[in-house]
Amino acid sequence: MVKSEEELTWKDLEVGCVVSEAGNASQYKTGDWRSMRPVWDSTKCIRCGVCYIFCPDMAIHKTDEGYFEADLYYCKGCGICAQECITRCITMVEEEE
Amino acid sequence: MGERVGIEVSLAAAEAVKMANVDVIAAYPITPQTHIVEHLSELVADGELDAEFIPVESEHSAMSVCCGSSAVGARTFTCTSSQGLALMNEIVFIAASLRLPIVMILANRSMSGPLSIWNDHTDVMSIRDCGWIQVFTENGQEVFDHVMFAFRVAESASVSLPIIINLDGFVLTHVIEPIEFWDDETVKKYLPDFKPVNQLHPDNPVTMGAFGLPSIFTEAKKAQNEALIQAKPEILKAWKEMGDLVGRHYQPVETYHAEGSETVFLTMGSFGETVSVAVDELRNQGKSVGQIKLRLWRPFPFDEFREAVRGIKRIIVLDRAVSFGGPGGPVASEIRSVLYQEENMPTITNFLCGFAGRDVTAQDYIAMYEQAEQMAQGRVRQEDYIIYGVRE
Numbered sequence: 001m002v003k004s005e006e007e008l009t010w011k012d013l014e015v016g017c018v019v020s021e022a023g024n025a026s027q028y029k030t031g032d033w034r035s036m037r038p039v040w041d042s043t044k045c046i047r048c049g050v051c052y053i054f055c056p057d058m059a060i061h062k063t064d065e066g067y068f069e070a071d072l073y074y075c076k077g078c079g080i081c082a083q084e085c086i087t088r089c090i091t092m093v094e095e096e097e
Numbered sequence: 098m099g100e101r102v103g104i105e106v107s108l109a110a111a112e113a114v115k116m117a118n119v120d121v122i123a124a125y126p127i128t129p130q131t132h133i134v135e136h137l138s139e140l141v142a143d144g145e146l147d148a149e150f151i152p153v154e155s156e157h158s159a160m161s162v163c164c165g166s167s168a169v170g171a172r173t174f175t176c177t178s179s180q181g182l183a184l185m186n187e188i189v190f191i192a193a194s195l196r197l198p199i200v201m202i203l204a205n206r207s208m209s210g211p212l213s214i215w216n217d218h219t220d221v222m223s224i225r226d227c228g229w230i231q232v233f234t235e236n237g238q239e240v241f242d243h244v245m246f247a248f249r250v251a252e253s254a255s256v257s258l259p260i261i262i263n264l265d266g267f268v269l270t271h272v273i274e275p276i277e278f279w280d281d282e283t284v285k286k287y288l289p290d291f292k293p294v295n296q297l298h299p300d301n302p303v304t305m306g307a308f309g310l311p312s313i314f315t316e317a318k319k320a321q322n323e324a325l326i327q328a329k330p331e332i333l334k335a336w337k338e339m340g341d342l343v344g345r346h347y348q349p350v351e352t353y354h355a356e357g358s359e360t361v362f363l364t365m366g367s368f369g370e371t372v373s374v375a376v377d378e379l380r381n382q383g384k385s386v387g388q389i390k391l392r393l394w395r396p397f398p399f400d401e402f403r404e405a406v407r408g409i410k411r412i413i414v415l416d417r418a419v420s421f422g423g424p425g426g427p428v429a430s431e432i433r434s435v436l437y438q439e440e441n442m443p444t445i446t447n448f449l450c451g452f453a454g455r456d457v458t459a460q461d462y463i464a465m466y467e468q469a470e471q472m473a474q475g476r477v478r479q480e481d482y483i484i485y486g487v488r489e
Contacts, residue, residue, distance in 0.1 A: 010317070017194070018303045
């Protein structure tokens with residue numbers, strides 16, 4: 001893996017700042033935009049997957065038990081999952097830091 | 098060597114672009130650039146030049162097309178003036194930061210208003226910091242030679258930057274001069290095929306013009322600045338090799354009787370030749386006067402300039418643009434800044450003149466010299482700048 005963006009010096013940059021490697025958007029940590037994170041209440045969750053379908057960043061995945069959780073590396077905390085959840089089992093919780 | 102022909106400078110410039118075997122021309126007509134692109138469109142329409150001529154609906158589109166065609170690896174040319182450059186402005190900066198080696202001829206014309214079509218340097222000074230290599234030419238031969246030079250330097254792998262060739266509108270674009278054309282063999286020897294550093298190609302996809310966060314932007318700008326500074330060795334090499342091939346030797350800073358003179362005029366562009374006439378006349382009168390011509394404006398030739406002014410007491414800087422409410426003309430401001438840390442810094446006398454085609458004759462330069470002398474002797478107050486010839 002190449003240096004993170006914070007470690008790159010001006011000499012490390014490609015001519016004209018082109019991105020020569022395909023698919024490297026996955027390295028981009030959109031999770032640090034987040035001010036609130038989704039928390040699931042498994043007692044209310046019916047495992048319907050509506051949150052998974054509506055997540056605009058595909059940051060929600062299914063666990064082995066069939067419930068759902070967010071990958072906080074990518075989750076921006078937009079709250080669409082909580083809005084769309086049929087049983088209202090998702091709460092948006094303030095990030096501490 | 099090629100033929101020497103009497104031809105309008107604009108047509109010669111277009112012929113030079115043709116000889117450079119350009120692939121794409123995207124331009125919108127604007128006075129006084131018109132004859133250059135008109136002639137290119139004729140050459141393409143008549144089948145004399147195998148290139149795409151893209152008649153866009155504005156200069157904003159012209160420069161956008163140029164970015165696209167240069168990015169896929171096509172040798173790309175455009176040409177504009179004044180308001181056209183202003184409309185291109187947004188994309189001009191992008192072309193430099195994407196490191197796309199586009200060649201632009203800028204037929205210098207005043208920025209409106211009042212609406213004017215005539216020549217001065219307010220257009221090019223408005224994009225001073227756009228990141229392009231910028232050179233000035235004094236006559237038609239220099240324009241022709243610098244078309245070849247521009248493609249060669251811009252496209253060289255160590256540079257990969259766009260370049261502007263400045264020539265004065267009307268006083269150069271619309272005059273007929275004897276110009277020595279290059280023969281095809283010389284062009285071939287001087288100008289290799291364009292091999293882009295980065296290329297948009299389906300076999301090897303890249304992203305150009307991506308978003309840059311605050312965490313990377315400072316590094317991106319440092320890299321861009323270094324690229325422009327580091328273009329200079331290639332610029333010098335291209336001039337040297339041109340000298341060897343065609344016998345005309347260009348320098349970033351050129352001098353005329355400057356060494357050992359007390360006073361020098363500093364000129365850029367076509368004023369240079371008239372000033373040389375004034376210098377001859379003043380020297381005949383026994384005055385210690387010379388001339389420095391700044392050919393390379395960006396990257397600024399610091400070493401060559403400081404060397405050229407060593408021992409000189411006064412520089413009369415001629416500016417063809419106003420920095421409204423500022424410390425003088427844009428050229429004089431830079432010259433003061435370049436020399437500020439020098440020991441024995443010469444006095445800078447700044448005349449703003451020749452706005453929007455107002456003629457400045459050799460007699461006018463002699464009058465400027467005399468006014469500068471009076472200031473030197475304390476008989477007239479030393480001003481930061483003087484708008485020469487203005488009716489009070």
